Amino acid sequence: MDLADVSIETVNRASAEDASAVLALAEAAAGLDGASPLSEQSRLELRHGAPSARELLVRDGAAIVGFAHLDGSDLVDGPSAELFVAPAARGAGLGRALLESLAAEAARIDEAGRLRVWAHGKLPAAERLAAALGFTAFRELWQMRRTAGTPVPDLAMPADVRLRTFRPGTDDKAWLALNAKAFAHHPEQGAWTADDLGRRFAEPWFDPAGFFLAEDTDTGELLGFHWTKTHPATADSGPLGEVYVVGVDPAAQGRGLGALLTSVGLRHLAQRTVEGRPLAETLLYVDADNEAAVKVYTRLGFRVHTVDVMYRR
Template sequence: MDLADVSIETVNRASAEDASAVSALAEAAAGVDGASPLSEQSRLELRHGAPAAREVLARDGGTIVGFAHLDGSDPVDGPSAELFVAPHARGAGLGRALLEALAAEAARIDADGRLRVWAHGKLPAAERLAAALGFTAFRELWQMRRAGTPVPAPDLPTGVRLRTFRPGVDDAAWLALNAKAFAHHPEQGAWTADDLGRRFAEPWFDPAGFFLAEDTGTGELLGFHWTKTHPATADSGPLGEVYVVGVDPAAQGRGLGALLTAVGLRHLAERTVEGRPLAETLLYVDADNEAAVKVYTRLGFRVHTVDVMYRR
């Protein structure tokens, strides 16, 4: 491929046709790289649009050969992005061109021109590109996995009861708890009712796998564990996921995180997808979250892949 023949455009929202093409291209890239190049949030914003999102499309003769997603919604840490190049179009400098286009767009929407970029899978090519353009790694996100076997039944603390989520009833209370639990993690803590609703509409959503811990006296939500399942692929059987676990900071120290994690893992051990048991259960955790890593390691999780965030 000749880079001179490639056009790069930035749009507020991709068309449905382009979004479908990007999704298919991302799957092809994941098959080659062993890691998906786009996060769930980027995929949802690609399909549904978002006020602070920008999509960068690279075309060769009308065919999309590269893509970047820019999220400008974080006023504290600045814009963040993801990008990837089609496997057959690599080696021609398109990755650099996409990253430069992202930097230009970030400078347009952020007064300080800040830009953070995720590289999924910690691939050597991404490390070289980051170094060439002056980006440095500052965050690692681990995907950890364990066999889909059950864990011992946990003891329920006094004054706490467990139940499952009720869509349309628990939405506002859960969003408030999520904001408190992830006050220093805006990628999660800033979720809105729209973010929640989009996930309710996903085919994997099952309220029977969304567990809540609440105070038996007041009914106040204290913590939650939202589980998720993934269908089988050519390389793997169906997977379970510890999608997100959160505890109200005021309720920490009561063992609720470990309790809710165990409850969700026991649920996933009994799940099937298309008649097949879950091969493994995965989760994502920041590498520097030592307390969480210790808990997950004790439960049998091991590092599977590493995502790196760079900034300049």
Template sequence: MTASPETGPLSTPADPVSVEVTDRLPPAAVAEVLALLEAALAADGVRPVSEESELRLQHGGVPSGSDVTARDAAGTLLGYARLELPAGAPDAEAELVVAPAARRRGVGTALLARVEELAGDRPLATWAHGQLPGSTELATGRGYTQARVLLQMRRPLDGVDPDPHPALPAGVTVATFRPGTDEDAWLQVNARAFAAHPEQGRWTRTDLELREAEAWFDPAGFFLAWRDGRLLGSHWTKVHPAGEAGDQPIGEVYVLGIDPDAQGMRLGRALTDLGLAHLRARGLSHVLLYVEEDNTAAVSLYERSGFTRFAVDVSWRRSPAR
């Protein structure tokens, strides 16, 4: 949810705002939304919607998803929201962004009100990336409360061993991901490792293959630990280009997951060391990761590993009136 970093009261639109809902935007409208996302990133310094929402905008998603757009009388795009009504999940989920030039005109309110209507009787959870003041004001003003807090943590890579030789358990070997071969094994371990995670644990083969098709995907930075043909865990790294997460390119601990049956083998530390070394070899100076704030054990572990808190994303949640 990116409304506005400015101060001042929210207002009713000076001009009529038309809010439209579609299962899939046509290519020309997708291009408009992508341009709006770029403008919001440049204005706010934070990506306005998640990677998942952007992928579904471009490639489509589950049948229960919708794209919601706000336009003025001339047809100019003022704002965008992505709504998901995942089957089997109690909450509807949304993200929204308002064009920087259209803020403080009630566009965010109009978008959020329409998304609330679409959510119906389900509670609605919406992410505010970067915890901008306008997003907080919009959410609290409509009765939302904080449900989750996601920390972005960062550390420099200059102290990373460029050639680690981690001690692996007997019989364990590490290899890089093989597109077209390792998908099923990785998805099984990912689902087990993140069974309690509301987003990561639901990934499908389509979700994985969409990311494999992205320009940033690099199997050389995707490390898998095997023993006797069984996948035990993995560390998938990512590189953000300059301008996406800062002025310079930056690495990410994208997905680090260990099968529950392999916990206690110190595979997480070994795979982390290999991934960080790979990112340093790419010439990067820093790395980021995301972790739930209430996962105190993981936060403490990352802090001991040199990571410090950098930014915050907040999931706001509201139950419909009964």
């Protein structure tokens, strides 16, 4: 491939045709690398658009051969991004050209010129590219998994707490407030809006029966939640369950609600099927330096499956 024939186009929102082409390329890259190059948030913003998003499309003629998603919504830590090159177009320097274009675009929206970049799967090629352009690793996100059939502890319910499932349209506002408190230290999750919630309600995997809430029996105030998710089978794996998000109000911590809600969700997933097939494994994501959470998940039978690395410059 001749780089002279390649162009990099930056748009606020990709067309439906381009978005479909990018998602197809992402699946091909995931099949080769063992990890998807795009997060759920990037996929949703690619499909639906977002005011703070920029999409960088690498074209060889009319064909898309690379892609980057730039999110400029975090005013505290600066822009973040994900990028990948189609498997058939690798080795020609497109990754470097795309990362340099990302850095230039980030400088247009951030006075300090900051840029954080996710590399999914901790691949050697990504490590080499980051080092070549002066990026250093500062965060690791682990995907942990547990196999189907691993026992789940049956924890006692506190007398002042009751469990129920989420009611779309009724619980939205209260849940968003709780999510913001539970993840005040985690802007990627804690800054969710009604639009973020609504987009997920529209996804084919959404099932309110797998979205559990813990509330105070006297006041009805939400204390914590466990939102579960399922994934269809792929060529490499059977259907998967996911501990999608677990959160507890900081004022309610120390009451064992995190472990209780996690166990409730795991028991629910153990009974789920996708397209008539039982779930093969359950996955979750956790920051590697969250020692308390890692200990809880390890006791529940989860083991590290893949590692994502965030770089910054």
